[in-house]
Amino acid sequence: MLSEADLQTTRIAMHYSISPQKNIIGDIGGLIAGFCEELVGSFYPRVVSKRANTVITELFNNAVENSIDPSSTITLEVQINGALLRIKMTNAARQEQFEKIKSHVDRINSTDIRRLMAETIHERRKLQLKGGLGLIRLALENKSRISVDYKEPLLIVESEIQLGGHL
Amino acid sequence: MRVLTYGDIMDGGTSVFTTVAKLDAPKLIVSFSGAIRVDNPYRFLSAYVSELEERLPSAQVNAIELDFTELNFCNSNGFYVIMDIVEIIYNVFSANVTVKRLREDDWQQETLPILLNVDEPDIGTRTTFEDFSEI
Secondary structure (H helix, E strand, C coil), X not given: CCCHHHHCCCCEEEEEEECCHHHCCCCHHHHHHHHHHHHHHCCCCHHHHHHHHHHHHHXXXXXXXXXXXXXXXXXXXXXXXXXXXXXXXXXXCCHHXXXXXXXXXXXXXXXXXXXXXXXXXXXXHHCCCCCCCHHHHHHHCCCCEEEEEEECCEEEEEEEEECHHHC | CEEEEEEEEEECCEEEEEEEEEEECCEEEEEEEEEECCCCXXXXXXXHHHHHHHHHHHCCCCEEEEXXXXXXXXXXXXXXXXXXXXXXXXXXXXXXXXXXXXXXXXXXXXXXXXXXXXXXXXXXXXXXXXXXXXX
């Protein structure tokens, strides 16, 4: 009989490409995230599968909202291998968008993340702005290491979560 | 137990999130269940927030329970609604608050204390967290 330890060595890779981006209506990110949570949760502890759900939801919704080309392709890659959960999201974007996100990610990766979350929440609430917390949440809540790259015209946002402490 | 008011979010014709304020005198219980995924939760919950503001001041309360254990997901826009709800409760009453939350839920462990503003001494000293495992 397979043990929990055996199950938690399972390697899974998923790849979703959807185009044209303009056809993505409704909560498609939630649909994919929910499925991935169920699949990952078949092998890994709940804390890991819930992280997959949250990261996919945030990155997918960001990609759809910020894509500049309605005819382009949104791509999601999910990999888990027992040591690492890697989620990569690609969408069409401008160089300026990349630079803005890069600056945000650099700040997230080099500051007291809890303080940044608290300041950002209170500031945005005061100004009655929507959302704006996605990447900070991934870093604070999901212990995700975020990186960002740009290969014109594609913005690539990647999340890596080490599974060591949860298995 | 008396229901003071409730609010819900409808998506695709079904209720996906419910919050209920109940009075089990003298305890106020406010529960949150389902998932907040919609882009503008205020569209559904602003009436509930207003009703809380109107109805809570007349309630006799000496203990408060905030129950997040049935809340499966909350997007960033949902945070601001939760902040509005808990701020009303903390402002209206001076009673101690027990917060029930999920042990395995990252946002409830990391961000919920920020939404409750527990770094404020007046709030932190009367707030206790109870962690539960998801069934």
